Amino acid sequence: MSVKEVTETSEAEIAVHWGEEEFFHPSPQFIAQANMTDPGILERFGLEHFPNCFKEYADLLTWYEYWHTTLDTSDAPCFKWFVGGRINASYNCVDRHLAKNRNKTAVHFVPEPEGEKIEHVTYQELHVRVNEFAAILRDFCGLKAGDTVTLHMPMVAELPITMLACARLGVIHSQVFGGFSGKACADRIIDSGSNVLVTMDAYYRSGQLIDHKEKADVAVAEAAKEKQKVDRVLVWQRYPGRYSSQTPMVEGRDFFVNDLLKRYYGARIEPVSMPAEAPLFLMYTSGTTGKPKGAQHSTGGYLAYVTGTSKYIQDIHPEDVYWCLADIGWITGHSYIVYGPLALGASSVVYEGVPTHPDAGRPWRIAQDLGVNIFHTAPTSIRALRKQGPDEPRKYDYHFKHMTTVGEPIEPEVWKWYYHTVGKGEAAVCDTWWQTENGGFLCSTLPAIQPMKPGSAGPGVPGIHPIVYDDDGNVVPPGTGKAGNICIRNPWPGSFQTIWRDRDRYVSQYYEKYCKDPKSKRWQDWPYMTGDAAVTAADGYVRILGRIDDVINVSGHRLGTKEIESAAMTVAEVAEAAVVPVKHELKGKEPDLYIALRPGCAPSDELAGRIRDAVVSEIGAIARPRKVWIVSDMPKTRSGKIMRRVLSAISNNADVGDVMTLANPEIVADITRMVQGK
Amino acid sequence: MDMIVEHVDVWAAPIKDEPGGLANILSGLKNAGADLDFIIARRAPEQPGKGVVFVTPLRGDTEVSAAATLGFNVTSSLKSLRVEGNNKPGVAAMLTEKLAAARINLHSVSAAVIGARFILYIGFDSAADAEKAAKLLEKT
Numbered sequence: 066m067s068v069k070e071v072t073e074t075s076e077a078e079i080a081v082h083w084g085e086e087e088f089f090h091p092s093p094q095f096i097a098q099a100n101m102t103d104p105g106i107l108e109r110f111g112l113e114h115f116p117n118c119f120k121e122y123a124d125l126l127t128w129y130e131y132w133h134t135t136l137d138t139s140d141a142p143c144f145k146w147f148v149g150g151r152i153n154a155s156y157n158c159v160d161r162h163l164a165k166n167r168n169k170t171a172v173h174f175v176p177e178p179e180g181e182k183i184e185h186v187t188y189q190e191l192h193v194r195v196n197e198f199a200a201i202l203r204d205f206c207g208l209k210a211g212d213t214v215t216l217h218m219p220m221v222a223e224l225p226i227t228m229l230a231c232a233r234l235g236v237i238h239s240q241v242f243g244g245f246s247g248k249a250c251a252d253r254i255i256d257s258g259s260n261v262l263v264t265m266d267a268y269y270r271s272g273q274l275i276d277h278k279e280k281a282d283v284a285v286a287e288a289a290k291e292k293q294k295v296d297r298v299l300v301w302q303r304y305p306g307r308y309s310s311q312t313p314m315v316e317g318r319d320f321f322v323n324d325l326l327k328r329y330y331g332a333r334i335e336p337v338s339m340p341a342e343a344p345l346f347l348m349y350t351s352g353t354t355g356k357p358k359g360a361q362h363s364t365g366g367y368l369a370y371v372t373g374t375s376k377y378i379q380d381i382h383p384e385d386v387y388w389c390l391a392d393i394g395w396i397t398g399h400s401y402i403v404y405g406p407l408a409l410g411a412s413s414v415v416y417e418g419v420p421t422h423p424d425a426g427r428p429w430r431i432a433q434d435l436g437v438n439i440f441h442t443a444p445t446s447i448r449a450l451r452k453q454g455p456d457e458p459r460k461y462d463y464h465f466k467h468m469t470t471v472g473e474p475i476e477p478e479v480w481k482w483y484y485h486t487v488g489k490g491e492a493a494v495c496d497t498w499w500q501t502e503n504g505g506f507l508c509s510t511l512p513a514i515q516p517m518k519p520g521s522a523g524p525g526v527p528g529i530h531p532i533v534y535d536d537d538g539n540v541v542p543p544g545t546g547k548a549g550n551i552c553i554r555n556p557w558p559g560s561f562q563t564i565w566r567d568r569d570r571y572v573s574q575y576y577e578k579y580c581k582d583p584k585s586k587r588w589q590d591w592p593y594m595t596g597d598a599a600v601t602a603a604d605g606y607v608r609i610l611g612r613i614d615d616v617i618n619v620s621g622h623r624l625g626t627k628e629i630e631s632a633a634m635t636v637a638e639v640a641e642a643a644v645v646p647v648k649h650e651l652k653g654k655e656p657d658l659y660i661a662l663r664p665g666c667a668p669s670d671e672l673a674g675r676i677r678d679a680v681v682s683e684i685g686a687i688a689r690p691r692k693v694w695i696v697s698d699m700p701k702t703r704s705g706k707i708m709r710r711v712l713s714a715i716s717n718n719a720d721v722g723d724v725m726t727l728a729n730p731e732i733v734a735d736i737t738r739m740v741q742g743k
Numbered sequence: 744m745d746m747i748v749e750h751v752d753v754w755a756a757p758i759k760d761e762p763g764g765l766a767n768i769l770s771g772l773k774n775a776g777a778d779l780d781f782i783i784a785r786r787a788p789e790q791p792g793k794g795v796v797f798v799t800p801l802r803g804d805t806e807v808s809a810a811a812t813l814g815f816n817v818t819s820s821l822k823s824l825r826v827e828g829n830n831k832p833g834v835a836a837m838l839t840e841k842l843a844a845a846r847i848n849l850h851s852v853s854a855a856v857i858g859a860r861f862i863l864y865i866g867f868d869s870a871a872d873a874e875k876a877a878k879l880l881e882k883t
Contacts, residue, residue, distance in 0.1 A: 244807065246752045246817045247870075271757045271814040280817075283870055351803055395808055419814040445809040449771055472808065473775075501804070640858065664858040728747060 086477050088516035089484065091493040095466055099513035101377040106511065110527035112555065116588075118528055119146070119558050122373030123365070126408065127161050128152050129338045132365070136556065142576040142591040143563050144556040145342045146366030153336035154345055154368050155233035158407035159195055160336065162188045166383065170412040173386070173435055174222035177269035177418025179427075183435070186222050188410075191229070199230035200332035201325050206261050206297050210235030210337050213347065215259040217250045217284065219243035219268035219277060220417045223301045223322075224393050225403045227263050232345060232364075235337040239347040239359065242394030243268065247283025249357075253349050254284060255293045256359055257565060263322075265301040267309035271419050274303070278310035285318070299325070341365025347565050348396050350501040359565030360396075360502045363558075367504050368404055370559025374505040375405030378495055378526055379439060380467045380512055388414035388432065389441035389469075396501040397471055400559075401441060405505070420446050425454025432463035440465045440487070443472035444479060451482050458487050465492040467512060471499070474609050477519035484517075498522035498609050500595060502575070504559025507531070507595075508607045521606040530554040532592065533601055536654075538579055544603030550613055551599035552579055552592040560593065617646040617654050624688050629656055632683035636676050638666040641699055645713035647691055657716040658690035659736075661699050668695035696736050701728045715740050746828035748880045750873065751799045753781075753823045753866070756814040758794045760786055768796055768813055775809030777801060781825075781864055783853055799823070799864075822873035823866050826880055830861040838863065838880060845879055847872050 096102055110118045116136035123132075132150030162169070167189040174184040186194070202208045214236055218224045220243065231238040239257045241250045243265075254262065264281040267274050278300060285295045298319045303309050305323045314321075345367055347359040375381045379401065387406050391397035393415070406413040414435060420428050420442075428450065432440065447470065450457070468488050475483070475496055484494050493512035496519075499505060508531065510516065510523035517523075525531045533541040533549040541549035564571040574596075577583075581590040598610040617624045626644040633642040641661040646654040660676060662668065673693040681689050700708045714721040715737050724730045758764040765784050772779065777798075784796040797818065801807050826838065835854055842849065842865075851866035867873040 244811045244816050270816050275816060392811060445771055445775055445812045448774060449813060452767055
């Protein structure tokens with residue numbers, strides 16, 4: 066295949082992404098009330114003003130002591146922000162609002178059953194409940210600053226209360242998404258080294274009261290197998306005073322929080338003055354494979370970043386009613402349900418259940434009832450709501466001034482439904498892109514300053530300077546239509562500090578690839594690799610294409626491995642297909658295609674040709690495999706997952722590593738002989 | 744007998760008993776990138792107009808987060824094992840006899856043969872039963 070043939074295939078054909086769209090502009094009404102209307106912010110946060118520009122965010126907080134060093138790079142790439150500063154996150158999210166807004170709602174808890182009353186937790190009540198629970202953590206559990214505690218809680222008001230109680234003491238919380246199993250919770254207890262688990266007896270999901278406490282029992286038992294003892298399990302009750310789980314309490318280990326609270330009535334715990342760089346929480350993230358890693362987020366830098374982006378990107382004012390439909394078990398919920406909005410003194414909605422329960426009108430009834438004016442959700446929810454109730458929003462009297470999407474790229478047609486139907490054409494939409502590790506938004510428009518473009522995440526937010534590199538470290542310029550690995554040139558305060566107890570993995574996974582000098586103490590030598598592929602338009606707006614691991618870069622074109630495999634599977638004889646990248650001098654990479662056949666089918670050159678043709682026909686000439694290898698079986702894990710890493714090593718004449726844990730290690734030698742002739 | 748026995752998290756979500764009820768949910772998972780090995784959906788006789796779908800696996804935060812939004816939760820009532828091995832006549836009977844002999848009651852069983860291999864999903868009433876069954880089957 067010629068190089069010309071390669072470059073003639075369009076990006077759109079290969080990456081299955083959409084073209085550039087027209088701009089949408091925010092309304093004059095939105096601009097008139099927006100927190101940030103000064104385009105000078107982009108200049109103020111330019112690299113020439115880095116890192117001191119982030120003082121503007123840090124100044125939104127109340128500090129016990131100001132910092133002496135804005136950015137300490139002496140342990141690069143473990144960057145420390147606002148060093149010397151002392152702060153408490155709980156104080157900033159609760160106490161400091163009492164003087165003016167004691168009786169303002171901090172958290173609206175909306176139970177899933179519509180018949181149950183919405184609970185409005187004022188800042189005063191939040192203060193009382195956070196203090197009393199902090200007393201339990203400190204005086205009953207013996208926790209102190211620097212200890213870790215695992216939370217496995219659903220979406221209830223008690224979750225932010227628990228988090229803020231931990232933060233008050235400087236205890237590092239690690240909230241595990243409530244939907245995860247007890248085993249997944251145990252993995253995180255073990256890694257974080259927690260001796261205390263905070264959970265809830267039950268919660269509602271799609272109309273059912275689900276027994277949650279039983280997961281705690283599994284988690285504690287599994288953790289014990291790895292010698293991680295959990296001494297205390299604190300159980301919140303979905304209905305205070307009533308136990309809603311079938312799982313027995315374990316004497317001496319399990320305690321109802323509501324019983325303990327009686328002992329600590331009226332307790333007030335002075336917030337602990339914490340160093341700015343002290344960890345605030347761990348947020349475990351797992352890719353499609355591998356051990357979950359605990360992203361360690363700081364107190365001062367993180368809180369400054371989420372407060373600043375909440376104010377300027379989400380345009381949160383203290384008088385706003387803000388609803389983020391994410392789960393607090395994910396980073397979005399930590400940053401943009403709890404810490405960011407509460408630091409700004411807003412009212413934040415916590416909804417217990419499924420957005421489409423009992424019908425697709427539910428979110429809009431909640432918005433109407435509470436007067437929600439800022440809405441934040443993921444494309445998955447938007448698609449589901451659009452599919453199940455495309456006209457529902459029109460039936461309800463609510464008005465959003467601002468809406469956010471997060472989590473994945475949103476298709477332009479879905480974006481337009483969100484804008485026209487959900488937002489009623491009135492709301493500014495921010496399509497944000499960021500990751501668990503980042504603490505807060507990386508790319509988005511500034512809603513009153515930069516126009517919206519459906520399908521694009523926008524440029525880097527103030528202080529974030531994205532750059533796209535190819536695999537060899539060359540810059541892929543904006544406007545070329547070429548995709549590459551999107552990195553951030555500079556550190557920022559919200560970024561995670563390290564992977565909990567695994568600095569080497571932190572460096573190797575996020576910084577090693579494009580580091581110019583591993584011994585360097587200069588931040589300029591440590592671009593952060595996000596792991597996502599992206600293309601930047603001439604106007605600087607970024608389109609995210611997906612994870613690097615899922616694409617092969619052939620002459621600057623991103624080939625989705627799953628798309629090639631799916632194309633091969635259209636041939637009737639093919640049972641399994643696996644694509645791996647092979648180095649090529651001119652094209653960078655090209656795909657090798659491994660095929661296992663259905664029983665009774667015989668390999669042949671004719672069949673290999675048909676498979677190759679199917680890939681070209683389905684995707685394009687650019688995707689033509691270098692070689693189709695028909696093998697007797699794929700190397701697999703014991704759970705049946707194809708080990709593409711092994712196939713890639715064989716295709717690239719590299720070391721296949723330890724294969725003895727495979728279900729069929731003998732196949733590796735057979736495939737190696739076939740491919741390498743040895 | 745060479746078998747792969749592993750614990751799996753089965754996720755369940757309610758669906759509407761109407762045309763497209765299942766497709767809506769599955770397309771949501773597809774958009775989130777889920778690559779499912781196992782799907783069972785059925786009517787829920789105790790809840791007219793509703794059904795339930797069970798799926799596995801969900802890998803990674805993005806898939807789990809999207810699934811939760813669609814109403815999925817790890818099933819608390821099902822402690823499940825996935826068993827895979829070479830197919831032969833009577834293998835399902837042989838495995839279930841082994842579990843019966845150990846006085847393990849089964850919550851649910853689903854099995855299929857693809858080519859020369861069988862895949863069996865077994866649901867148990869408790870984690871202890873699942874653990875006991877896994878040990879027994881691994882020795883088979």
